[in-house]
Amino acid sequence: MKKAELRQSILKKRLSMPEKESRSKSDRICFHLQSSPLFSSAKTILAYYSFRQEPDLSSLFAETKQWGLPRVDGKSLVWHRWKPGEPLLTGAYGIFEPDADSPTLEPEEVDLILVPAVACDVRGYRLGYGGGFYDRLLCSPEWSFKFTIGIVFDFACLPQVPVDEWDRRLNGVCTESGLIVTQ
Numbered sequence: 001m002k003k004a005e006l007r008q009s010i011l012k013k014r015l016s017m018p019e020k021e022s023r024s025k026s027d028r029i030c031f032h033l034q035s036s037p038l039f040s041s042a043k044t045i046l047a048y049y050s051f052r053q054e055p056d057l058s059s060l061f062a063e064t065k066q067w068g069l070p071r072v073d074g075k076s077l078v079w080h081r082w083k084p085g086e087p088l089l090t091g092a093y094g095i096f097e098p099d100a101d102s103p104t105l106e107p108e109e110v111d112l113i114l115v116p117a118v119a120c121d122v123r124g125y126r127l128g129y130g131g132g133f134y135d136r137l138l139c140s141p142e143w144s145f146k147f148t149i150g151i152v153f154d155f156a157c158l159p160q161v162p163v164d165e166w167d168r169r170l171n172g173v174c175t176e177s178g179l180i181v182t183q
């Protein structure tokens, strides 16, 4: 199946999930992340603010970590420090984002990246919304060696997603069934 078709079918399935189910599965995902030494040893973590019924990471935000959230700036993502409770603004694509004037995070500070995805596969390949934002981020030298975990519900963790030459594998995938290390 081509990327666009697969994206459409997974998004349809995700949006049709009852909210209660999505909430309880998101809690399981957060539990698995919290139980991992990769998470406990990380001081600064890049995350995302859930939209279109992506797994919701907000129960993690209670953890005493330094959090970074992305802001879309043209074709790039800019990472801002964010403390739970600080206001977010509606940005590009209707996603809540930190204010452009809020302090940014330097790549050297970041220990772990929780990557939103439409689908992932067991090899660590990821399908996003087609913007190429994370593809571009993760191939740049300052980010390419960071530990990355794709976050999806089980039904979106597939044996294989289509791969293009620019796709890089994530280091792990976390679903409500657990965290798998892919490379």
Ligand SMILES: Nc1nc2c(c(=O)[nH]1)N(C=O)[C@@H](CNc1ccc(C(=O)N[C@@H](CCC(=O)O)C(=O)O)cc1)CN2
Pocket: 004, 048, 049, 050, 051, 054, 070, 071, 072, 077, 093, 095, 116, 117, 128, 129, 130, 131, 132, 133, 134
């Ligand atoms: N919660 C969250 N925040 C995030 C991301 C994400 O995946 N999840 N992003 C991760 O990158 C960035 C936003 N990326 C996006 C890229 C494209 C579309 C989008 O609406 N695309 C069109 C189709 C484009 C195409 O197929 O060519 C669409 O879906 O209608 C939305 C967000 C930054 N913030």
Ligand SMILES: Nc1ncnc2c1ncn2[C@@H]1O[C@H](COP(=O)(O)OP(=O)(O)OP(=O)(O)O)[C@@H](O)[C@H]1O
Pocket: 003, 126, 127, 128, 129, 130, 131, 132, 133, 134, 135, 136, 139, 164, 166
């Ligand atoms: N390293 C890169 N430099 C420049 N453009 C890139 C790079 N990687 C990917 N792209 C472009 O970004 C787009 C990514 O498309 P693709 O459908 O693979 O996105 P995706 O992985 O689903 O999206 P996203 O990373 O935003 O979630 C393509 O048009 C591709 O040409």
